[in-house]
Amino acid sequence: MKIDYKSVDEYIQTFPKDTQIILENVRQVIIKNAPEAVESISYGMPAYKTYGKPLVYFAGYKKHIGFYATPTGHSEFSNELSVYKQGKGSVQFPLDHPIPYWLIEQIVIFRVKENEARKDSKLLGR
Template sequence: MKKSKNVNEYIENSSEESRSIMEELRQIIKSTVPEAEERIAWNVPNYKLNGVLAGFAAYSKHVSVGFSEGGLSDEERKLFGDKGYKTGKGTVQIKFDQEVPSTIIKQVLKSHAKMNESRKK
């Protein structure tokens, strides 16, 4: 995929299957932490609030959403895993046929925003 100048362009340039997931993730992030700065970083949509907060990227079979530099806690990973989502150190894969786990994502965003705030002090 070619480099995008902004998040709208990134979503438009992505596969049709991934767009609705990314639009929903974008809406969740912007409504949960409206003060976060939206940008393109590392060639993908990224949100910054007292450091990196979250980001997402489209792949051939899923959209990956990642959380702050510290990654996911074991408890957060379990929340996603129990609902059938594949997780990594700081990422969650949302397959095209899965619903976006909005409640868990909102919870994690709020927690990571607080962590970033406390690290800043």
Template sequence: MLSSVTRSRGGFEASMLPDAASGRRAYDDAMGAMQDYIAGLDSADRELVERIRARALELVPDATEGMSYGMPALRYRDSPLLSVMSAKGHIGLYPFSPAVVSAVEGELEGYSWSKGTIRFTAEHPLPETLVDRIVALRRDEIDAAKPR
């Protein structure tokens, strides 16, 4: 496998090169990528990121850990569901969907956001109901795009 996954303080890098023998990408072998990333965070960020990861798994029990766009992420039905990463001065929640961010735009007063990320801090976390809504919207979006 031609993949390389390394963890550093507040950062995470991964190669997404395909494995010539299997045709799989590195995220297929990145089980535990989010947990590994979270373990390296400072305590305040670690607790908050882990709480969001655990809640997303409660809401989407079929989600698995892996990589998406070079970030440790939860994946659902072979699509990126959610990533949560610590950065200098904030934590970013990445639902991998501008439509999902747009759908909750009215609930983001007081937070910094763009079409692909919602930024918050441990001192001003996202409400659990908002996290639940983001996860559910992204899950539903993936289900609609991939009929069973």
């Protein structure tokens, strides 16, 4: 049964305490590096947009944190992400290993710049 979460806080509170801390840390990394991002729930998970375009998503699972930075965010960091289980546009950070917050930060910074460049090129009619 899919739950219709009203907020990211509500979403995070549904997890065990240890996982809540990790999810909140991921959230704070995103907010710190994309302070203009709009936070919402999309596809049943925390989602962030800048300039009206998807930035990143994340989700908690029993054994991992899913992180979704669209295919470009993952292809740009393919070497760094190669040690993690991946799908197209997704990566799994196991809960029994240290979460690479530094890498999440770098991906968010990259995606902010990418969305900003797309916005600027639209404004210039490119």
